[in-house]
Amino acid sequence: MLDLDIIRNQPDLVRQSISKRGGNTDLVDGILELDKQWRIIVGQAEALRQQRNTLTQTKESAEQNAALLKEIKEKLKVVEEEERSIAARRLEAWSLVPQIVADDVPVGAGESANTSIKTVGMIRHKQGEAHEELMTRLDWLDTETAAYASGARFRYLKGPAALAHMKLMHRALEFAIERGFQPVVPPVMAREEIFTHSGYFPFGREDTFAVEDRFLVGTSEPMLLALGHNRTFSESDLPLRLVGFSSCFRREAGSYGKDTRGMFRQHQFDKVEVVSITTPERSEEEHQFLLSLQEEFTAQFDVPYQVVLIGSGDLGAPARKKYDIEAWYPSQEKYRETHSTSNCGDFQARGFNIKYRGSNGQEQYAHSLNGTVATERLLLAIIENNQKPDGSIELPSQLR
RNA sequence: GGUGGGGUGCCGGAGCGGUUGAACGGGCCUGUCUUGAAAACAGGUGUGUUCGCAAGAGCACCGUGAGUUCGAAUCUCACCCCCACCGCCA
Numbered sequence: 412m413l414d415l416d417i418i419r420n421q422p423d424l425v426r427q428s429i430s431k432r433g434g435n436t437d438l439v440d441g442i443l444e445l446d447k448q449w450r451i452i453v454g455q456a457e458a459l460r461q462q463r464n465t466l467t468q469t470k471e472s473a474e475q476n477a478a479l480l481k482e483i484k485e486k487l488k489v490v491e492e493e494e495r496s497i498a499a500r501r502l503e504a505w506s507l508v509p510q511i512v513a514d515d516v517p518v519g520a521g522e523s524a525n526t527s528i529k530t531v532g533m534i535r536h537k538q539g540e541a542h543e544e545l546m547t548r549l550d551w552l553d554t555e556t557a558a559y560a561s562g563a564r565f566r567y568l569k570g571p572a573a574l575a576h577m578k579l580m581h582r583a584l585e586f587a588i589e590r591g592f593q594p595v596v597p598p599v600m601a602r603e604e605i606f607t608h609s610g611y612f613p614f615g616r617e618d619t620f621a622v623e624d625r626f627l628v629g630t631s632e633p634m635l636l637a638l639g640h641n642r643t644f645s646e647s648d649l650p651l652r653l654v655g656f657s658s659c660f661r662r663e664a665g666s667y668g669k670d671t672r673g674m675f676r677q678h679q680f681d682k683v684e685v686v687s688i689t690t691p692e693r694s695e696e697e698h699q700f701l702l703s704l705q706e707e708f709t710a711q712f713d714v715p716y717q718v719v720l721i722g723s724g725d726l727g728a729p730a731r732k733k734y735d736i737e738a739w740y741p742s743q744e745k746y747r748e749t750h751s752t753s754n755c756g757d758f759q760a761r762g763f764n765i766k767y768r769g770s771n772g773q774e775q776y777a778h779s780l781n782g783t784v785a786t787e788r789l790l791l792a793i794i795e796n797n798q799k800p801d802g803s804i805e806l807p808s809q810l811r
Numbered sequence: 812g813g814u815g816g817g818g819u820g821c822c823g824g825a826g827c828g829g830u831u832g833a834a835c836g837g838g839c840c841u842g843u844c845u846u847g848a849a850a851a852c853a854g855g856u857g858u859g860u861u862c863g864c865a866a867g868a869g870c871a872c873c874g875u876g877a878g879u880u881c882g883a884a885u886c887u888c889a890c891c892c893c894c895a896c897c898g899c900c901a
Binding site: 453454456458472476477479480602 | 829830860861862869870871880881882891
């Protein structure tokens with residue numbers, strides 16, 4: 412969540428940031444008002460408690476002041492109830508405040524401000540058959556049985572595609588390990604606070620599958636961040652770089668009718684994801700590093716792509732800045748998102764209480780960043796861009 | 812699923828319901844001593860929050876949440892988590 416001091420002391424900055432995202436700035440006024448009320452009521456409660464604590468120091472004074480204490484107790488009961496209620500409402504509003512948008516993020520509603528900053532690779536297939544048609548014909552993909560067994564938006568990967576998928580995940584993991592990331596295979600079910608602390612709740616709650624009192628992760632990112640929970644790193648140990656592999660689960664609520672064919676948008680998919688924890692001074696540099704990693708990984712499969720700087724209206728709540736890599740999909744005749752990397756500033760570090768001790772000995776919140784190394788979407792792009800005129804697919808040697 | 816034992820400060824570990832924010836030990840920091848270090852000795856060492864320019868004062872925090880009480884780390888209830896053993900299963 413956002414630093415409350417920023418909301419208190421720089422409400423205009425917060426309002427600006429919210430309106431850049433297309434949100435309602437009334438939220439800020441609501442919090443400020445609730446905060447004001449909260450401070451008043453806290454003052455009242457504390458004064459009453461102080462009085463009580465003084466009078467109950469010894470049994471004698473407690474007995475002498477029995478009547479007064481009874482009165483205090485009753486007043487306190489009312490005041491404390493009010494305190495709780497205001498605090499709860501303040502928290503509710505506060506947790507709806509998204510991260511401050513970075514200055515160099517283009518401003519615009521929705522996806523309108525997304526800006527392509529770089530195009531890489533030659534497009535060999537301007538058009539082509541869709542991955543689901545290619546793969547289904549070759550018996551690499553069975554969405555029909557998946558629909559029978561699990562419902563819409565699930566897949567059976569079969570034969571060479573099943574193997575290519577595993578190899579892609581494996582390569583992605585090794586690629587990151589070679590560059591200094593520590594490999595992690597996290598749990599895929601998590602308790603609610605993991606989502607709250609990483610900034611996925613309350614915003615993305617509808618997009619999450621719940622299993623009894625737990626939730627299936629939509630990415631391993633929060634699980635990797637949780638490894639930093641309540642830890643104070645020394646500056647020399649940063650950046651902490653982790654790479655995780657996990658299956659990911661998303662309801663894809665609100666995307667009815669979008670990408671319904673094939674396996675571009677699935678309820679379940681596998682992903683290799685990196686997370687970095689670093690200092691505020693070095694987080695921008697780290698963000699560029701993650702982006703370069705993604706580009707390097709994508710480029711080795713000869714997939715044409717573009718890098719997009721995501722505009723304010725399309726930014727996730729915990730992110731202050733985000734880049735997407737979009738790979739060329741011949742069947743759609745356009746670039747589609749395969750990778751994403753976000754700098755979340757101290758938004759998530761605050762939630763998980765991830766700190767570091769600087770060279771001056773002071774403790775402060777770290778910055779967290781995340782990025783995709785590979786998902787099934789990259790496999791699809793590889794497949795579509797390697798289709799042959801005869802309807803076959805020539806997989807790159809690394810994935811065979 | 813069953814039975815039992817636990818969750819206290821950086822760590823270990825105490826804690827008759829009333830000057831306990833918390834004994835004691837370790838660690839860490841600072842001094843004294845030493846050429847330096849060790850040892851020894853002395854002192855210090857939590858977090859959050861409210862008010863305040865500050866100095867400082869208050870309040871809260873002993874897994875979480877409710878409750879009993881004039882007063883709770885200490886009593887009651889619920890929940891969460893951890894550990895051990897048994898059963899079942901991969």
